[in-house]
Amino acid sequence: MKCVSRFLLLCFANPIPIPLDPTMVALLPPIWYSCFSNFSDHPFELDGKLWFTVEHYFQAAKFADPQQRARIYACPSPMTAALMGKDRSIPIRADWDAIKLDVMRQALNAKFDTHQQIHDFLQATHPYPLLNYTAFDPFWGQDKRGHGQNQLGKLLMERRSRML
Numbered sequence: 001m002k003c004v005s006r007f008l009l010l011c012f013a014n015p016i017p018i019p020l021d022p023t024m025v026a027l028l029p030p031i032w033y034s035c036f037s038n039f040s041d042h043p044f045e046l047d048g049k050l051w052f053t054v055e056h057y058f059q060a061a062k063f064a065d066p067q068q069r070a071r072i073y074a075c076p077s078p079m080t081a082a083l084m085g086k087d088r089s090i091p092i093r094a095d096w097d098a099i100k101l102d103v104m105r106q107a108l109n110a111k112f113d114t115h116q117q118i119h120d121f122l123q124a125t126h127p128y129p130l131l132n133y134t135a136f137d138p139f140w141g142q143d144k145r146g147h148g149q150n151q152l153g154k155l156l157m158e159r160r161s162r163m164l
């Protein structure tokens, strides 16, 4: 990866690199970074099953109910898995807030262990900050004003630091 500035943020949920300075230009098409989205089509095995996306695994893990887990597992797209995971007509695990970072970490590990190409691409983004750029998710992402915890970006950078 070649960038003219080491301060470029690589944004992947809405993959538009944000130059912090007008002289900064990414030399890769922004869409390439979408492989870091949890919606990306990179299946992996975990807990004895083959999961279509990280989003499927993460949303299913919210529920103790095996039927709801099975429905999310079989969702035809990550968006339908995300919508089903937000359904509160079936209760989520009481300890969800305490475990959700670990669940996401496990799924990301499985994804990047399974797919060598995106593993190498994640490694190649070093030392650029990774930003899950979204106005709609103040926990997993961050908006253009810097509001939000960017926990997904942080987990990806944590995974990347173990590759170096």
Ligand SMILES: Nc1c(N[C@@H]2O[C@H](COP(=O)(O)O)[C@@H](O)[C@H]2O)[nH]c(=O)[nH]c1=O
Pocket: 012, 013, 037, 038, 039, 055, 058, 082, 085, 086, 137, 140, 152
């Ligand atoms: N809505 C959306 C994404 N949101 C994803 O939703 C998950 C958080 O779900 P929850 O904890 O239920 O709010 C987390 O995986 C986050 O990345 N991601 C994307 O790439 N594209 C999207 O359109």
